[in-house]
Amino acid sequence: MAKVLVVTSGKGGVGKTTSSAALGAALAQNGQKVVVIDFDVGLRNLDLVMGAERRVVFDLINVVQGDAKLNQALIRDKRLENLSLLPASQTRDKDALTDEGVARVLTELREKFDWIICDSPAGIERGATMAMRHADVAVVVTNPEVSSVRDSDRIIGLLDSKTEKAEKGDRMEKHLLLTRYDPARAERGEMLKVEDVLEILSIPLIGIIPESEEVLRASNVGSPVTLNNPASAPGRAYFDAARRLKGETVELTIPTERRGLFGKLFGRRAA
């Protein structure tokens, strides 16, 4: 049974696209058939993060408007054969997304894939509402920071009212993904702690992704962090989150970077 998952947040720059790519690649490496759709029409980025920007011909809008077939627009990942990308259009805007068109595309994708990951744009306008509209599961990406938490709270409200599931009276499954978390800074009170965020948002936690330079490094080489460096702290955290999405029980820890010999020596001396 295919699942449509929306990765959303309200606030921009918290890691929706990074998380969509990382979770997609992690699920695909676990043998699932995955497609990641970029809903950020006009400001697309997922193609860059997944390293497929040189292969885009047709896009989501072409398919929604019936100008291209789905198979012509899907880009299969070169490294993982069961991972595909449906890119957004850069020259159009979100008004080009129609409810019927998006529903038709998702129905068609449900027959081909196990997971359909919708990478939502920031904001609460058409692009974001279209990305969440037909979802079965939502991953709410939040940074440990007050403005991000309040925006996520707003998005959770929309997930519970403006989606197809909510309108039918069903409950939308929602998970919190805390990104850019720095345990040391949280301890010093410079960041919200995990418990604080959970208390405000009160949805189950699916993972904590530590702040790491690996994430930026992976983005810049066009490779999801779970593929570029699976052993890195954020890589392992995304793999754990992907397993929890599949329903497995995985103990929740905050992965940390394995420090090299110099780091260890230095760390000890500083302590």
Add this chain to the structure above:
Amino acid sequence: MALVLAPEVPLRDWLEDLDAVSERSPGFFAGRPIIVDVSSLKPSKSELKFLLAALRMRDIRIIGLEGAAAACVDPDMPAPVNGGKPAGEIDVPDAAQAAMAAVAPFQHAAAPEKSLLIEGSVRSGQSILHPDGDVTVLGSVASGAEIVAGGSIHVYGTLRGRAIAGCTGNGRARIFCRKFEAELIAVDGLYKTADDLGTKFHGQAIQVNLDGDTIILKTMD
């Protein structure tokens, strides 16, 4: 100006060819006024009904029917037309297959060849559509921007986005740029992505033209 489709026997093969055109150029038939000329087919009423249903199934909307016997035409069929003047064939993207469907505009609106000059750069997300002639960009074309021209495209800066030349079926259109880093280039419906092209021409001054059905890139130095 309308497109004329002239079905030929065997109809099954003709429909297959039609599907091939749609496959290669999605949207080729969308939004175009289309007339079906059945004068060479001379269909019976049931054959005509089958043909119209087959076209409807492919989302090809017919505005008129030419050459059908009056007895065959039902009131719910497209209106009969006659007296149109052929004005040459429209090139479908694959020239080798072009002959298969006599796709011809009724009257050729002789558009004056005009060129468009863009003094600055074209930013990501901008789409410059100029079907009437050449487009010249003095600056660069950013990644995620596109130039669609009926004629040739000249970029004096770096071409990082998409350049689609000869979009109205002009196989003689070319693309020129001083520094080539394009995401996609197309001439007369034939295209290549950056991935297809590899890194051989990256960063060079190049020109692109069509040789039959092949896109040719050449350095200009």
